[in-house]
Each structure stands twice: as structure tokens, then as C-alpha cells.
Amino acid sequence: xxxxxxxxxxxxxxxxxxxxxxxxxxxxxxxxxxxxxxxxxxxxxxxxxxxxxxxxxxxxxxxxxxxxxxxxxxxxxxxxxxxxxxxxxxxxxxxxxxxxxxxxxxxxxxxxxxxxxxxxxxxxxxxxxxxxxxxxxxxxxxxxxxxxxxxxxxxxxxxxxxxxxxxxxxxxxxxxxxxxxxxxxxxxxxxxxxxxxxxxxxxxxxxxxxxxxxxxxxxxxxxxxxxxxxxxxxxxxxxxxxxxxxxxxxxxxxxxxxxxxxxxxxxxxxxxxxxxxxxxxxxxxxxxxxxxxxxxx
Amino acid sequence: xxxxxxxxxxxxxxxxxxxxxxxxxxxxxxxxxxxxxxxxxxxxxxxxxxxxxxxxxxxxxxxxxxxxxxxxxxxxxxxxxxxxxxxxxxxxxxxxxxxxxxxxxxxxxxxxxxxxxxxxxxxxxxxxxxxxxxxxxxxxxxxxxxxxxxxxxxxxxxxxxxxxxxxxxxxxxxxxxxxxxxxxxxxxxxxxxxxxxxxxxxxxxxxxxxxxxxxxxxxxxxxxxxxxxxxxxxxxxxxxxxxxxxxxxxxxxxxxxxxxxxxxxxxxxxxxxxxxxxxxxxxxxxxxxxxxxxxxxxxxxxxxxxxxxxxxxxxxxxxxxxxxxxxxxxxxxxxxxxxxxxxxxxxxxxxxxxxxxxxxxxxxxxxxxxxxxxxxxxxxxxxxxxxxxx
Numbered sequence: 001x002x003x004x005x006x007x008x009x010x011x012x013x014x015x016x017x018x019x020x021x022x023x024x025x026x027x028x029x030x031x032x033x034x035x036x037x038x039x040x041x042x043x044x045x046x047x048x049x050x051x052x053x054x055x056x057x058x059x060x061x062x063x064x065x066x067x068x069x070x071x072x073x074x075x076x077x078x079x080x081x082x083x084x085x086x087x088x089x090x091x092x093x094x095x096x097x098x099x100x101x102x103x104x105x106x107x108x109x110x111x112x113x114x115x116x117x118x119x120x121x122x123x124x125x126x127x128x129x130x131x132x133x134x135x136x137x138x139x140x141x142x143x144x145x146x147x148x149x150x151x152x153x154x155x156x157x158x159x160x161x162x163x164x165x166x167x168x169x170x171x172x173x174x175x176x177x178x179x180x181x182x183x184x185x186x187x188x189x190x191x192x193x194x195x196x197x198x199x200x201x202x203x204x205x206x207x208x209x210x211x212x213x214x215x216x217x218x219x220x221x222x223x224x225x226x227x228x229x230x231x232x233x234x235x236x237x238x239x240x241x242x243x244x245x246x247x248x249x250x251x252x253x254x255x256x257x258x259x260x261x262x263x264x265x266x267x268x269x270x271x272x273x274x275x276x277x278x279x280x281x282x283x284x285x286x287x288x289x290x291x292x293x294x295x296x297x
Numbered sequence: 298x299x300x301x302x303x304x305x306x307x308x309x310x311x312x313x314x315x316x317x318x319x320x321x322x323x324x325x326x327x328x329x330x331x332x333x334x335x336x337x338x339x340x341x342x343x344x345x346x347x348x349x350x351x352x353x354x355x356x357x358x359x360x361x362x363x364x365x366x367x368x369x370x371x372x373x374x375x376x377x378x379x380x381x382x383x384x385x386x387x388x389x390x391x392x393x394x395x396x397x398x399x400x401x402x403x404x405x406x407x408x409x410x411x412x413x414x415x416x417x418x419x420x421x422x423x424x425x426x427x428x429x430x431x432x433x434x435x436x437x438x439x440x441x442x443x444x445x446x447x448x449x450x451x452x453x454x455x456x457x458x459x460x461x462x463x464x465x466x467x468x469x470x471x472x473x474x475x476x477x478x479x480x481x482x483x484x485x486x487x488x489x490x491x492x493x494x495x496x497x498x499x500x501x502x503x504x505x506x507x508x509x510x511x512x513x514x515x516x517x518x519x520x521x522x523x524x525x526x527x528x529x530x531x532x533x534x535x536x537x538x539x540x541x542x543x544x545x546x547x548x549x550x551x552x553x554x555x556x557x558x559x560x561x562x563x564x565x566x567x568x569x570x571x572x573x574x575x576x577x578x579x580x581x582x583x584x585x586x587x588x589x590x591x592x593x594x595x596x597x598x599x600x601x602x603x604x605x606x607x608x609x610x611x612x613x614x615x616x617x618x619x620x621x622x623x624x625x626x627x628x629x630x631x632x633x634x635x636x637x638x639x640x641x642x643x644x645x646x647x648x649x650x651x652x653x654x655x656x657x658x659x660x661x662x663x664x665x666x667x668x669x670x671x672x673x674x675x676x677x678x679x680x681x682x683x684x685x686x687x
Contacts, residue, residue: 005525012517048429057570082642119386121538122569123545132551143549157482216514220351226511265509267479 008140009262010255013214015146017254018153023210023231024199024238024246025071026159032241033177033197036095039102041205042228043109046221048074048206049213050117053124063127070206079195081105086198087191113221121220124213149211151162156204157247164243169196177241182265230257230273237277239290248288337634340418342367343399344382344616345392345465346411351538352387354564355612356411359433361605362613363408363646365597366620378623385410389418396422404428406645408619411612413453413483415435418528420446429642431623433615433647436560437482445642447574447649447668449622449658451584453483456559457490459674460532460582465498467676469484469580470555474528476543478535479507487534487559503528508539516543520552523681537565544575555580563611566682573682577614582642584658585614586677586686594657608683611658618656622664625652 017198021263023045055066085105089097131144164170175183176193184190212227213219230253238249251271260272280288334549345362346356360382367380383395387629392415401406406429416435423430424443432448436456441448449483451459463538464470473490478484488505495502504526506519515562523531532546532555533540538561547553558581565576587598587608597617600610603641611618623645630644649664659672677684 005521008521009518012515016515044507053570110610118353120353121541123541125570125572132549142553145549179646187331216542217545218514218538226514257512258515262522266512266519267509270509270512272500 004140005262008016009258011140011142011146013147013255013258014251015254017234017251017259018149019208019212019215019227019250020234020253021153021212021247021250022156022204023227024234024250025156025243026204026208027232028238028240028243028246029037029173029236030201031195031235032243033173034086034090034194035177036086036098036196037102037232038086038201039099039228039232040105040109041201042224042226042231042232043106043113044074044077044081044202044205045209045212045228046113046219046222046224047077047109048209049124049219049223050113051206051261052127052210052213053219056125060148064135067127067207067210070210071203074206074209075199075203078198078205081202082195082198087194090194103173106228110221111227117221119220121218124217124219126214127210128214145214149215152207152211153250154246156207157243159242160200165184169193233277236287237280240286242287242289242291245287247290252288298640302315328626331424336366339371339377339379340627340634341381341403341405341409342620343380343396343402343404343409344380345385345395345399345407345409345415347387348384350386350388352412354537354610355434356384356387358610358613359409359411359616361603361621362368362597362609362616363433363602365604366617370620370624376627377543378620378624380408385415387412387415391413391415392419393422400426400428405634405636405641406623407431408433408616408623410435413440416440417442427639427642429638429645431619433619434560434609434612437486441668443487444666444668445646445669449619449656449670450560451674452669453486454490455486455669456582456674457492457534458494460487460500460534460557460559460618461491461494463582463674463676464532465495465500466532468499470528470530471500472528473530473532474504474506474523474526474554475532476508476516476523476535477533478510478513480509480511481535483561491532491534507658513539514542516546517550519543519581520547520550521535523554524552526548528554530557533558533562536561536682537563539567540565541571541575542566545572546581548575557581559583560611566679566684567607567610573679576679577680577681580676580687581684582674582676583611583684584672584674585611586675586684587612588683588685589675591610591628593655597657608686614657618654618658618662621656622649622652622654626652638652 026041051070052066055061055069085101086098128145128148132141172188172193175188176190180190204271234249234253235246238245257269257273261269304647309604344357347353348356367378370379383398385392385395392410396419408431410419411434413435416432420443424445430446434450436450436453477488504523506522554577560583562581626645626648630648632641632644650666653661661672662672664670676687678687
């Protein structure tokens with residue numbers, strides 16, 4: 001295997017990893033703040049992609065506008081899901097109640113999409129275009145989609161980190177994630193903060209959906225399911241609750257997946273990815289960047 | 298031709314449901330045949346295939362073409378057929394449910410099912426009930442493993458062998474790469490036979506890369522390896538959904554080999570919003586080409602297009618031939634509509650091996666006792682968004 005093909009595999013891995021990372025950011029934010037696993041996250045991605053597709057093909061909108069609409073739509077959808085399905089159960093005692101509800105919401109979204117759009121695969125037209133950029137004297141072809149995906153991921157990660165560090169709302173999120181009770185006593189609107197988290201997470205999901213479908217242009221009601229699970233793994237990998245962790249976890253997962261496909265076996269790549277996850281969790285149970293916060297008694 | 302249900306739980310549920318459903322199904326049939334059984338003038342032929350789900354393109358084509366054939370036959374008057382088509386979503390469990398629904402309707406023969414995994418499940422039921430079954434397109438070996446079952450299309454192994462022979466004999470390429478789905482019986486079945494036959498042919502398989510059902514969005518690695526191996530042709534014994542992704546990703550990589558597929562690629566031009574330019578020059582081995590110049594094909598294509606507004610694919614042709622084969626076997630065996638399904642099955646099973654029909658998918662098609670058809674394959678190539686005979 002030459003260096004060129006290694007580089008090319010690496011870029012593909014980073015590109016795939018960036019999509020995982022953006023999805024993982026949504027998982028990790030919601031987990032960090034609401035302490036729940038939103039299994040419907042992958043399906044919000046799918047809904048976002050359908051919104052973009054419909055806006056572009058049925059209404060002939062320009063791609064950027066379509067993405068904007070999808071982000072708004074998913075943001076509202078996220079808030080709605082949180083209000084209707086999760087909030088009433090937040091104090092239900094067992095965290096399992098919300099977890100099961102999230103699985104239910106996931107199936108609900110899939111079946112609604114089945115009903116509206118049908119199960120037939122739709123070919124997604126890339127929002128970004130299919131231009132190729134030759135690097136290193138033309139030996140290495142990198143698609144525009146790959147570059148945009150990686151860049152968006154980095155930008156989103158930086159903006160999110162800044163948002164949490166620099167803004168009042170971000171600080172409120174941090175406070176809620178550390179101690180909901182104390183945050184409420186300090187006058188923080190806990191419910192509002194959690195809603196905001198869902199809104200941001202779901203808005204990100206719309207962007208992730210567009211990037212996912214631009215890179216892999218097939219859309220069915222189940223499109224979000226597998227990337228959703230992989231992204232969840234990425235979030236755990238990087239340390240769930242940590243934003244840079246989700247980024248690193250996502251990229252690593254994508255790179256490991258592609259490299260194990262390239263150099264070991266195309267069939268075993270998933271097994272290898274999960275084996276690496278197990279090893280990481282054995283060595284560092286909280287994930288790569290996870291903090292070990294001790295529960296105070 | 299359809300993926301197996303993944304979840305173990307699903308299988309357990311399917312089996313237990315199938316058992317209970319078939320139990321009540323057979324009871325009802327027993328009652329029904331006691332009640333009526335006289336004065337029936339039309340054969341009740343059932344059909345099963347996906348009208349929704351990922352393989353709906355196939356099932357819809359089969360339904361359309363079978364209904365077209367039934368109309369023609371009823372108009373001709375010699376044999377009368379009532380046709381009832383049920384959706385199975387390409388799912389084995391739902392296919393068995395559909396079969397039971399059709400039995401409640403007093404079905405006497407089955408044209409189906411369209412995809413392989415459901416067909417393999419249903420053939421067990423038809424064998425138990427001694428119901429005549431002819432699948433237009435169930436291509437797995439097991440899909441017709443019992444003596445009461447026949448098929449119109451080629452089996453998976455035969456498609457693999459025929460593809461290798463076609464590439465070798467016509468000197469299409471000398472270096473071939475394969476990308477196949479190792480988690481799917483259809484795909485891996487074809488690949489296996491293709492690789493065996495390739496040893497006897499004048500070309501070399503330089504790269505074989507697999508993918509699995511859980512990891513079928515990113516094909517960059519497989520394509521890159523095919524490219525690195527210097528293959529002039531990439532053989533894709535897979536379904537059109539994945540093939541559409543592979544063609545797109547190959548295009549993004551700037552990789553432009555020849556692509557060659559089997560009947561699973563049929564339907565790629567019907568994918569919503571798919572850029573048909575990507576499929577330009579893709580070859581596929583199929584027994585039917587809509588642009589063939591013979592009168593039978595031209596009439597069929599014209600009538601089908603008038604009625605349904607699209608060009609029929611290979612599945613439609615298989616179903617059309619299937620109905621005509623059933624009618625031919627009815628005439629040969631002399632079965633009548635007032636006979637029960639089991640007696641009809643005995644007569645039809647014998648007659649199938651004796652008939653010979655000139656169909657859309659082959660001239661002088663005959664059937665062996667194993668249920669396999671004898672006919673010559675044709676290769677078509679996609680030009681300007683349409684299938685053209687090569």
C-alpha cells in the first residue's frame with residue numbers, strides 16, 4: 001500500500017468521522033445536560049434530510065435556504081419532542097422511563113417518515129456539489145463534500161465550545177449539567193435550559209443530516225439509525241458529556257473504521273471498531289476526555 | 298432475493314407467528330372447501346410481493362405485468378383467471394401472512410413470491426399444503442427447493458456462472474474486481490459461483506471486496522482497492538440501492554471502470570432523483586430487454602407503457618411469462634377451476650416439465666423437475682437512461 005492510498009483512506013476516514021462527530025455532539029450535549037440518552041437523535045437527522053430534499057426538489061429552493069429551513073424545522077421538532085415526550089417523565093424516578101420513551105420516539109419518527117415519504121430509497125442531490133479538488137499534484141482527489149464536512153465539523157465544535165464558555169446561556173447549561181438542584185436554587189431556569197439544549201442538538205442534527213446525505217446520497221426512513229448508533233459510540237468513546245470528546249471520538253471512530261476496512265477486512269470493520277471501544281472503556285471507563293465526577297454523598 | 302431478517306427475536310416471533318397463523322389458516326380452508334366447491338369457472342391465482350418497502354419496485358412491476366397478462370388471457374377466453382395480489386413488504390414473516398390471507402380467499406395456485414427470502418419461507422407452506430407455486434423472480438436456490446415450486450428467472454448460482462461466461466466469452470475485460478454483500482445470500486451466492494466459473498474463463502479476478510448490511514454507506518475503500526488493482530471491470534452482484542451509492546462514490550473518486558451486474562441492478566433507473574448519467578454504460582445480465590425487436594416484446598412494452606406509464610423491467614417480464622406458463626400448464630394438464638388446490642398442484646407439477654413456451658425472457662423456455670428454467674441469458678447496457686440490448 002502506497003502513501004498516497006493511505007492518505008486517501010485517512011481523508012475518507014476523517015470525512016466519515018466528521019459526520020459521526022457532528023451527530024455525537026448532539027448526543028453528548030443532551031446527555032451532559034439532561035442526563036438522558038436521546039436515541040431519537042439519529043432519526044431527527046433523517047427528518048432533517050427529508051426536509052432539505054423536499055424543499056430543494058418540490059419547491060425548488062436554493063440549497064442554503066433549504067438547509068436553513070431544515071435547521072429551523074429540526075430545532076422546533078427537538079423542542080416539541082422534549083416538551084411532549086421527555087419533560088413529563090423527567091422526574092419519573094427511574095431514568096429508564098425516559099430512555100424507553102426515547103426509543104419509542106425513534107420508532108415514531110421512522111414510521112411517520114415511512115408514511116409520508118414511503119420506504120423507497122431516494123437519491124439525495126448533494127447540497128455541496130460534486131467538485132473534485134486535486135492535491136499533491138493530482139495524485140490525491142478530495143471531494144468538495146469531504147472538505148465542507150470536515151470544516152463544518154470543526155467550526156461547529158469551536159462555536160459550541162465558545163458558546164458554553166462565553167455566554168450566559170452556556171454557563172447555565174454547565175451549571176445544570178453539574179447540579180440541577182443547585183442550579184435551580186441559583187435562579188437558573190432549568191427547564192428552559194434543557195429545552196435550549198434540545199433545540200441546539202436538533203438543529204445540529206439537521207446539519208449532520210445534510211452532510212451525511214451529501215457524502216452518501218441515499219435517503220430512506222432508516223438512514224439515521226445506524227449513523228446514530230455509531231455516533232453514540234463515538235460520544236462514549238470520547239467521553240460522554242464532553243464536547244471536544246465527541247469531536248475526537250467521532251473522528252477516531254471514522255478513521256478506525258475506514259483504516260480497518262482498508263488494511264484488515266471490509267467485513268470486520270464494525271467488529272474492530274467496537275473492540276477498540278471495549279478496550280478504551282476498560283482502560284479509561286469515562287472515555288478519552290471524560291471527567292470522573294464523584295457523586296457527593 | 299431479499300435480505301434475511303436480522304434480529305434473532307424477529308425470527309423467533311416470525312416462526313411462532315407463522316406456526317399459529319398457518320394452523321388457523323388450514324382450518325379455515327378446510328371449512329371453506331366443505332361449503333362451496335362447485336360452479337367455479339375461473340382459476341383463483343394468488344400473487345405475493347412487495348408493494349411497499351425497499352424492493353417495492355420489483356413487486357409493483359410483477360403486479361402490473363401479471364394483471365396485464367391476466368386481462369389478455371381472460372379476453373382470449375379459453376382459460377379464466379381471477380388474480381389477487383398481496384403485499385409482503387419484502388419480508389418473510391409478512392409473506393407468510395399474505396399467503397394465509399390468500400388461502401382464506403381460496404387461492405388455487407401461487408405466482409410468487411417476488412423476492413428470495415420471503416419465497417424461501419412461503420415455499421415451506423405451499424409444500425405442506427401441496428399448492429402449486431411459480432415464482433417470477435425468487436432466485437435463491439432454496440426458494441424452490443420443493444417439487445411443487447418452479448421459477449421463471451435464473452437461480453443465483455446460474456446468474457453467477459452466466460455472468461462469468463458472458464464476460465469471458467465476449468472478452469469484455471481481462472481484469473475484474475468484485476464488490477459484493479457478504480451478509481446477503483443473493484449476493485454472496487452469485488459471487489461464489491462467479492468466482493468458481495471465472496477459473497475456467499479467460500479473465501482474472503484481481504480484487505474481491507465485501508461489505509455487510511450494517512456497513513453499506515461508505516464504499517470508498519472497496520472502490521479504491523478495485524482501482525488500485527487495475528481492474529477494468531467491476532462486477533456488482535448486488536441490489537440497485539447499494540449500486541446507486543457505489544456509482545456515485547466511484548464518480549466522486551474519478552474512477553470510471555466498466556460496471557457489470559445481475560438482475561439486482563434492474564431498477565436502478567427508477568430510483569427517485571438518481572442521476573441517470575452515472576449509470577451510463579453499466580451492463581447487466583438479464584433475460585429481458587425492453588428494446589428487443591421481436592413482436593412479443595414490442596407489444597408487451599407498448600401495452601405496459603400505455604397502462605402504467607413506464608417501461609417494464611425484467612421483473613415485469615418474468616411475471617408476464619409466469620402467468621403464461623401457468624396457463625400453458627393448465628391447458629397441458631387439463632385441470633379445471635372446480636378442483637381443489639392439491640389436485641391442481643399434482644397436475645400442474647407434472648405439466649410444467651412438459652411445456653415449452655416462447656416468452657419475453659426466452660425462446661422455447663422449458664423447465665426441469667427441479668423447477669429451474671432453461672433459457673439463454675442476454676446482456677443489456679444502459680444508454681441515455683434506458684436499457685439497450687448489447
